[in-house]
Amino acid sequence: MLRGMKLGKRELDGKIETLLLAVLAEGPGHGYGLVQKLNERSAGLLSLGEGTVYPVLHRMEEQGLLTAAWRTGDTGRQRKVYRLSPKGRRRLNTQRQQWAGLVSVMDKIVGPVAEGDSPLNPRGATA
Amino acid sequence: MLRGMKLGKRELDGKIETLLLAVLAEGPGHGYGLVQKLNERSAGLLSLGEGTVYPVLHRMEEQGLLTAAWRTGDTGRQRKVYRLSPKGRRRLNTQRQQWAGLVSVMDKIVGPVAEGDSPLNPRGATA
DNA sequence: CCATGAAGCCTTGCAGTTCGAGGCATGAGG
DNA sequence: CCTCATGCCTCGAACTGCAAGGCTTCATGG
Numbered sequence: 358m359l360r361g362m363k364l365g366k367r368e369l370d371g372k373i374e375t376l377l378l379a380v381l382a383e384g385p386g387h388g389y390g391l392v393q394k395l396n397e398r399s400a401g402l403l404s405l406g407e408g409t410v411y412p413v414l415h416r417m418e419e420q421g422l423l424t425a426a427w428r429t430g431d432t433g434r435q436r437k438v439y440r441l442s443p444k445g446r447r448r449l450n451t452q453r454q455q456w457a458g459l460v461s462v463m464d465k466i467v468g469p470v471a472e473g474d475s476p477l478n479p480r481g482a483t484a
Numbered sequence: 485m486l487r488g489m490k491l492g493k494r495e496l497d498g499k500i501e502t503l504l505l506a507v508l509a510e511g512p513g514h515g516y517g518l519v520q521k522l523n524e525r526s527a528g529l530l531s532l533g534e535g536t537v538y539p540v541l542h543r544m545e546e547q548g549l550l551t552a553a554w555r556t557g558d559t560g561r562q563r564k565v566y567r568l569s570p571k572g573r574r575r576l577n578t579q580r581q582q583w584a585g586l587v588s589v590m591d592k593i594v595g596p597v598a599e600g601d602s603p604l605n606p607r608g609a610t611a
Numbered sequence: 612c613c614a615t616g617a618a619g620c621c622t623t624g625c626a627g628t629t630c631g632a633g634g635c636a637t638g639a640g641g
Numbered sequence: 642c643c644t645c646a647t648g649c650c651t652c653g654a655a656c657t658g659c660a661a662g663g664c665t666t667c668a669t670g671g
Contacts, residue, residue, distance in 0.1 A: 368585070371497050389648050412629090415650095463502075466503050467503065494659095496657095538620075562620085564619085
């Protein structure tokens with residue numbers, strides 16, 4: 358099977374924050390779990406390491422987008438559970454708009470992304 | 485008219501190369517003109533400076549994606565005219581795929597960009 | 612003649628981001 | 642005891658956009 362190409366190294370630049378905000382908007386979560394959730398949902402296109410995500414979470418907490426609390430999970434293990442703050446929710450909105458803006462620009466200049474033209478389903482691979 | 489918010493500072497990260505490839509795929513052009521073309525076509529969302537674009541062009545030329553030639557334009561002025569190389573054309577393809585991949589990931593996790601939800605046409609502004 | 616502004620090109624330094632490598636601790640299962 | 646998965650963290654390298662600044666030529670107006 359023609360494996361979908363992974364995203365380029367810097368393809369994600371600036372988007373990880375948005376992704377985290379979106380996932381946390383569905384409910385609280387801890388770092389390690391968030392990494393897995395993102396990687397799984399991306400259907401193989403993403404393979405983030407923890408070393409990539411943790412600094413982002415710290416930055417976001419520092420900016421007041423997130424609140425963190427230590428919780429003892431089901432396993433009796435200590436986890437740092439992050440929760441979206443009101444400010445974070447607002448940020449998610451503006452991030453969504455900026456993303457829409459980028460899509461708009463790319464559509465105009467690079468051309469729209471055709472249906473079924475994603476790496477998951479490249480043209481000519483399906484017959 | 486309700487002006488659409490400009491893109492965030494780093495929103496473009498990594499995409500300028502793609503934009504340039506796409507524009508040059510339509511025909512050769514020189515730096516200064518390319519900057520204007522991009523800014524105009526973006527309908528106000530982009531406002532790139534030359535200091536941003538020139539280094540990218542140099543990098544791309546160095547990588548063999550572009551070929552450059554000094555030409556005397558209509559005004560009798562010297563211009564450095566860039567032209568897409570075969571390698572550049574291939575790169576454009578992979579860039580398009582990666583972009584499609586990113587769109588796919590963002591769709592899955594952040595949610596799809598609704599029609600007319602771009603900063604150019606925000607919801608609730610159109611009647 | 613001189614000033615101004617637009618067309619054109621360029622470089623340098625700063626700041627922000629991802630990523631890989633690496634390190635530390637706990638609990639479960641062999 | 643050892644190893645693997647969970648779970649957290651930090652550091653340095655590499656890349657990128659951006660602002661600021663500088664250079665030259667041509668056309669226009671005073």
